[in-house]
Amino acid sequence: MQTELGAPVTVALTGASGAQYGLRLIEALVAADHQVWVMISKAAHLVIATETDRELPARPARLAEVLTERSGAAPGQIRCFGREEWMAPVASGSGAPSAMVICPCSTGTLSAVATGASNNLIERAADVALKERRKLILVPRETPFSAIHLEHMLALTRMGAVILPAAPGFYHQPASIDDLVDFIVARILNQLGIAHRLMSRWGEA
Numbered sequence: 001m002q003t004e005l006g007a008p009v010t011v012a013l014t015g016a017s018g019a020q021y022g023l024r025l026i027e028a029l030v031a032a033d034h035q036v037w038v039m040i041s042k043a044a045h046l047v048i049a050t051e052t053d054r055e056l057p058a059r060p061a062r063l064a065e066v067l068t069e070r071s072g073a074a075p076g077q078i079r080c081f082g083r084e085e086w087m088a089p090v091a092s093g094s095g096a097p098s099a100m101v102i103c104p105c106s107t108g109t110l111s112a113v114a115t116g117a118s119n120n121l122i123e124r125a126a127d128v129a130l131k132e133r134r135k136l137i138l139v140p141r142e143t144p145f146s147a148i149h150l151e152h153m154l155a156l157t158r159m160g161a162v163i164l165p166a167a168p169g170f171y172h173q174p175a176s177i178d179d180l181v182d183f184i185v186a187r188i189l190n191q192l193g194i195a196h197r198l199m200s201r202w203g204e205a
């Protein structure tokens with residue numbers, strides 16, 4: 001692996017609509033020369049197959065190969081972990097990166113994170129991020145939201161997590177779906193403090 005790569009960022013895709021946001025985020029982090037540690041839930045695999053023209057392999061080693069190829073990542077820049085890979089670094093405060101993004105975030109995973117369920121590696125990694133007071137960004141997509149969803153979002157915000165709904169603005173006059181996707185990915189990168197050229201910031205030319 002190249003030693004000049006930036007710190008790892010954990011990216012988890014769960015089974016909410018909007019797989020494109022997560023896949024584009026991985027590409028953008030690779031382009032920004034960060035290591036990306038990826039987890040994809042079983043439901044997310046189904047959503048990816050439904051919403052995109054590709055199916056991704058379930059086996060983490062093969063998944064890493066495919067994501068590396070499609071994003072042009074350097075060898076080792078992308079690592080993938082399985083649903084119950086409890087020995088993975090993200091499962092412990094001593095090994096987990098300083099930032100994790102769940103994008104898109106299903107209301108199921110939102111609930112599990114808010115209540116500390118830790119029943120799979122995605123939920124455990126988020127639990128670690130919360131207990132270690134690290135950056136945790138959740139990108140929920142559902143409409144309308146129930147009181148359960150809203151209460152979980154408020155609870156997570158109060159714990160220090162960032163709720164960044166998949167709700168792109170239209171004031172930049174998007175010409176394509178890619179523009180809408182980039183709107184959200186740019187907001188996530190802003191939260192992570194990672195420079196990008198996806199969209200100019202408000203007030204910039």
Ligand SMILES: Cc1cc2nc3c(=O)[nH]c(=O)nc-3n(C[C@H](O)[C@H](O)[C@H](O)COP(=O)(O)O)c2cc1C
Pocket residue numbers: 013014015016017041042043044046047050105106107108109141142
């Ligand atoms: C095509 C498709 C779209 C879905 N869209 C959403 C959604 O937008 N938001 C949501 O919270 N759940 C959505 N679901 C349901 C979740 O995938 C389901 O609740 C699942 O148990 C979530 O599991 P996970 O959190 O482990 O990924 C969708 C499921 C499918 C198959």
